[in-house]
Amino acid sequence: MKTKLNFSVLLIKSRQSKQLTQREVASAVGVSQSAYNYWESGKHYPNVQKLVNLTQVLSIPLEEMIST
Numbered sequence: 001m002k003t004k005l006n007f008s009v010l011l012i013k014s015r016q017s018k019q020l021t022q023r024e025v026a027s028a029v030g031v032s033q034s035a036y037n038y039w040e041s042g043k044h045y046p047n048v049q050k051l052v053n054l055t056q057v058l059s060i061p062l063e064e065m066i067s068t
Contacts, residue, residue, distance in 0.1 A: 004042035010065070011040050014058040029053040 015025050026036035029050055038044040046054060055062050 004045070007045065007065075008040050008042040010060065011054070011058070014060050015040075018058065020057075025054075025057055028057045 015022070022036050022040065023033045026033045029036065029046075030053060031046075031050060035044075039046055045051075051065060052062070054060070055065055
């Protein structure tokens with residue numbers, strides 16, 4: 001998986017390019033806004049199911065999400 005910093009930047013840029021708030025992405029993925037914020041801040045990674053949900057919500061290929 002990407003380093004936490006690279007993963008965080010990918011999430012932030014993808015979310016902003018779709019003009020979504022953290023709350024909107026979190027709701028679509030099925031987590032709290034604070035949990036999503038942890039992903040964007042690089043404190044934690046999502047589990048596999050949430051990672052798949054993120055790829056769908058943010059239109060990011062899974063390969064891009066997990067590549068190093």
